[in-house]
Amino acid sequence: MGMSTLLSIKKLTKRYSSTLALNDFTLDVKKGEVIGILGPNGSGKTTLLSIILGLRFPTSGSFEWRDSKPNCFPKGSVGALIEVPTFYPYLSLEKNLRVSAFAKNISYDQIYPAIELVGLTPYLKAKVSTFSLGMKQRMAIAQALLGNPEIIILDEPTNGLDPEGIVEVRNLIKELHLKGKTIILASHNLDEVQRTCTHVAVLNKGELQAAGLVDELLASAKVAHISVANAGKMNGFISEHPDIKLVEKLGNDFKLLLDEKEQKSLLIDLEEFGVVVNSFEIRNMNLEELFIKLIRK
Numbered sequence: 695m696g697m698s699t700l701l702s703i704k705k706l707t708k709r710y711s712s713t714l715a716l717n718d719f720t721l722d723v724k725k726g727e728v729i730g731i732l733g734p735n736g737s738g739k740t741t742l743l744s745i746i747l748g749l750r751f752p753t754s755g756s757f758e759w760r761d762s763k764p765n766c767f768p769k770g771s772v773g774a775l776i777e778v779p780t781f782y783p784y785l786s787l788e789k790n791l792r793v794s795a796f797a798k799n800i801s802y803d804q805i806y807p808a809i810e811l812v813g814l815t816p817y818l819k820a821k822v823s824t825f826s827l828g829m830k831q832r833m834a835i836a837q838a839l840l841g842n843p844e845i846i847i848l849d850e851p852t853n854g855l856d857p858e859g860i861v862e863v864r865n866l867i868k869e870l871h872l873k874g875k876t877i878i879l880a881s882h883n884l885d886e887v888q889r890t891c892t893h894v895a896v897l898n899k900g901e902l903q904a905a906g907l908v909d910e911l912l913a914s915a916k917v918a919h920i921s922v923a924n925a926g927k928m929n930g931f932i933s934e935h936p937d938i939k940l941v942e943k944l945g946n947d948f949k950l951l952l953d954e955k956e957q958k959s960l961l962i963d964l965e966e967f968g969v970v971v972n973s974f975e976i977r978n979m980n981l982e983e984l985f986i987k988l989i990r991k
């Protein structure tokens with residue numbers, strides 16, 4: 695394991711009777727990364743997080759946290775928010791966090807830096823029942839931050855939040871990243887991953903489709919936005935070019951995914967084929983388009 699590697703996952707497989715929830719999953723997580731585990735519902739994200747947290751056993755394969763034995767979970771250095779947290783609405787934020795600290799066998803004075811990190815220090819004495827959803831989720835993240843862990847694991851951290859809460863939690867994730875925390879975050883929300891993560895691992899049906907820097911993966915293809923006069927001809931062109939992937943089609947407007955070689959010749963190829971092009975623009979791919987590229991193989 696390299697110096698900066700905090701977690702090394704090798705060929706992890708999980709089978710629940712007939713369901714292969716995770717298949718041969720390999721990934722390294724390095725210090726300072728915010729890595730999004732991105733996949734649709736049922737793709738195996740929670741299974742993966744549960745295994746690396748020591749909550750479920752893998753069927754085969756292994757994971758190894760730095761300074762820990764293989765397939766063992768290091769309690770102190772990893773904080774996690776994986777289930778809906780329990781709290782007492784009629785107690786103050788401070789008292790709730792004391793309860794969590796007690797449960798984790800952490801000294802009470804450690805709650806204050808965690809509360810500070812999530813920006814809730816002004817609400818120390820306020821009852822949690824008065825909190826917005828975003829504040830409750832920040833409080834839950836403070837629970838995960840108790841004991842100042844180096845790594846934080848969050849399962850769908852903005853699920854169920856209103857738009858304001860979503861912004862609060864996303865900003866918090868960015869701040870934690872700036873403070874040097876390593877974050878592993880499961881999400882089915884492409885926009886969320888694109889906005890908050892440095893790295894992404896795309897999971898579909900238990901299989902890793904791609905992993906790496908978000909920016910690098912997004913640079914791996916471009917999207918051509920093309921408006922044509924004869925959509926039927928365009929459909930013919932697309933079906934004769936299996937390498938070109940159709941992302942979206944709306945009337946005479948098409949979005950095609952292209953590799954570098956195809957970008958150069960596309961306009962000429964279209965004209966030769968008889969497609970009448972009204973407008974043509976090459977743009978960068980967003981994560982949604984990358985996802986389509988990976989999943990429609």
Ligand SMILES: Nc1ncnc2c1ncn2[C@@H]1O[C@H](COP(=O)(O)OP(=O)(O)OP(=O)(O)O)[C@@H](O)[C@H]1O
Nearest residue numbers: 710713715733734735736737738739740741742882
């Ligand atoms: N305890 C279990 N017993 C049987 N099957 C399970 C169990 N937990 C998960 N599965 C199945 O394994 C697959 C992966 O589920 P998992 O919850 O890991 O996916 P997910 O990506 O986290 O989805 P979601 O976003 O819906 O939580 C699904 O097909 C799910 O139905």
